[in-house]
Amino acid sequence: MTDTFFQPVSGFELPRFAGVPSFMRLPVVQPGHPRFGDVQIGLVGVPWDSGTTNRPGPRHGPRALRDASTMIRAMHPVTHQRPFVSHRCADLGDVGPNPANIDDSMTRITAFYAQLVQKGIRPLTAGGDHLTSLPVLRALAADGPLGMVHFDSHTDLYNEYFGGARYTHGTPFRRAVEEGLLDPTRVVQIGIRGTMYDTEDRDFAKAAGIRVIAIEECMARGWADVMAEARQIAGSEPTYVSYDIDFVDPAFAPGTGTPEVGGPTSFDALSVVRQLHGLDIVGADLVEVSPPFDLGGATAYLGASLMFELLCAMAAEPDKGAWV
Ligand code: MN
Ligand code: MN
Numbered sequence: 470m471t472d473t474f475f476q477p478v479s480g481f482e483l484p485r486f487a488g489v490p491s492f493m494r495l496p497v498v499q500p501g502h503p504r505f506g507d508v509q510i511g512l513v514g515v516p517w518d519s520g521t522t523n524r525p526g527p528r529h530g531p532r533a534l535r536d537a538s539t540m541i542r543a544m545h546p547v548t549h550q551r552p553f554v555s556h557r558c559a560d561l562g563d564v565g566p567n568p569a570n571i572d573d574s575m576t577r578i579t580a581f582y583a584q585l586v587q588k589g590i591r592p593l594t595a596g597g598d599h600l601t602s603l604p605v606l607r608a609l610a611a612d613g614p615l616g617m618v619h620f621d622s623h624t625d626l627y628n629e630y631f632g633g634a635r636y637t638h639g640t641p642f643r644r645a646v647e648e649g650l651l652d653p654t655r656v657v658q659i660g661i662r663g664t665m666y667d668t669e670d671r672d673f674a675k676a677a678g679i680r681v682i683a684i685e686e687c688m689a690r691g692w693a694d695v696m697a698e699a700r701q702i703a704g705s706e707p708t709y710v711s712y713d714i715d716f717v718d719p720a721f722a723p724g725t726g727t728p729e730v731g732g733p734t735s736f737d738a739l740s741v742v743r744q745l746h747g748l749d750i751v752g753a754d755l756v757e758v759s760p761p762f763d764l765g766g767a768t769a770y771l772g773a774s775l776m777f778e779l780l781c782a783m784a785a786e787p788d789k790g791a792w793v
Contacts, residue, residue, distance in 0.1 A: 520600025724763025
């Protein structure tokens with residue numbers, strides 16, 4: 470029977486522009502709330518962009534994504550999934566970072582997510598810049614390395630910036646591999662493009678056994694073929710999904726700090742997530758939405774729509790296999 474407490478507010482009951490915006494109009498259930506332990510999938514905001522090396526703004530992402538997500542209805546248009554019926558979902562609020570201290574922020578984020586792991590709550594995160602994924606993975610991979618499907622224009626595998634800065638949004642997955650949070654042989658990076666500093670990140674990927682699929686290969690092979698390979702690489706073991714909004718062409722997602730032209734459409738951006746069905750997804754994130762660079766809320770709405778796709782991928786039953 471459906472637990473009515475965890476149902477989102479319907480647009481039939483209260484107009485979408487009315488009310489206090491939570492993620493997808495779900496109840497806000499923060500730690501200490503009597504129903505906190507009943508949550509199965511928790512939507513979390515991490516308003517933090519201290520890892521940003523160029524144009525900032527993702528600290529404003531969760532608020533814009535909550536607002537845009539009031540447009541999301543309860544049923545998936547293609548799969549007809551009802552994730553709010555099949556799973557108890559809630560907005561768990563924001564993790565408060567320390568914008569003046571990267572290490573302290575990461576400690577706070579990991580501590581928050583460790584509570585979720587302890588309660589068996591799977592997190593769907595709204596960033597934040599891409600450094601956000603590192604402290605999340607530190608909590609989620611406590612019992613061993615995870616696989617990862619990573620959509621991005623960039624590998625985020627650099628070693629350091631500015632002569633010694635090891636924690637930026639260009640380095641999280643290098644650190645995650647070094648720290649044993651990811652099994653590099655079960656990591657696939659999809660959509661990589663843009664001008665490069667050098668081949669250092671690609672060299673690291675090759676040496677570690679990470680599969681990098683550049684956009685040229687994606688476009689030549691087609692998304693269905695690429696995603697079949699991605700599912701094979703991640704396999705049946707626990708897998709994290711990390712989605713940088715700059716994976717999408719900036720014509721569709723201008724509101725981001727490091728746009729790269731020549732990317733997928735918003736249609737393909739949504740459909741690749743649907744092709745993750747069948748994986749054992751222990752958590753997912755949507756990062757790098759930067760509202761100050763957005764145009765008319767287009768990026769925030771795409772981001773909110775991608776969060777719904779990610780939620781449906783998390784709610785899909787692995788034994789039903791891929792939706793293709
Ligand atoms: Mn990234
Ligand atoms: Mn990127």
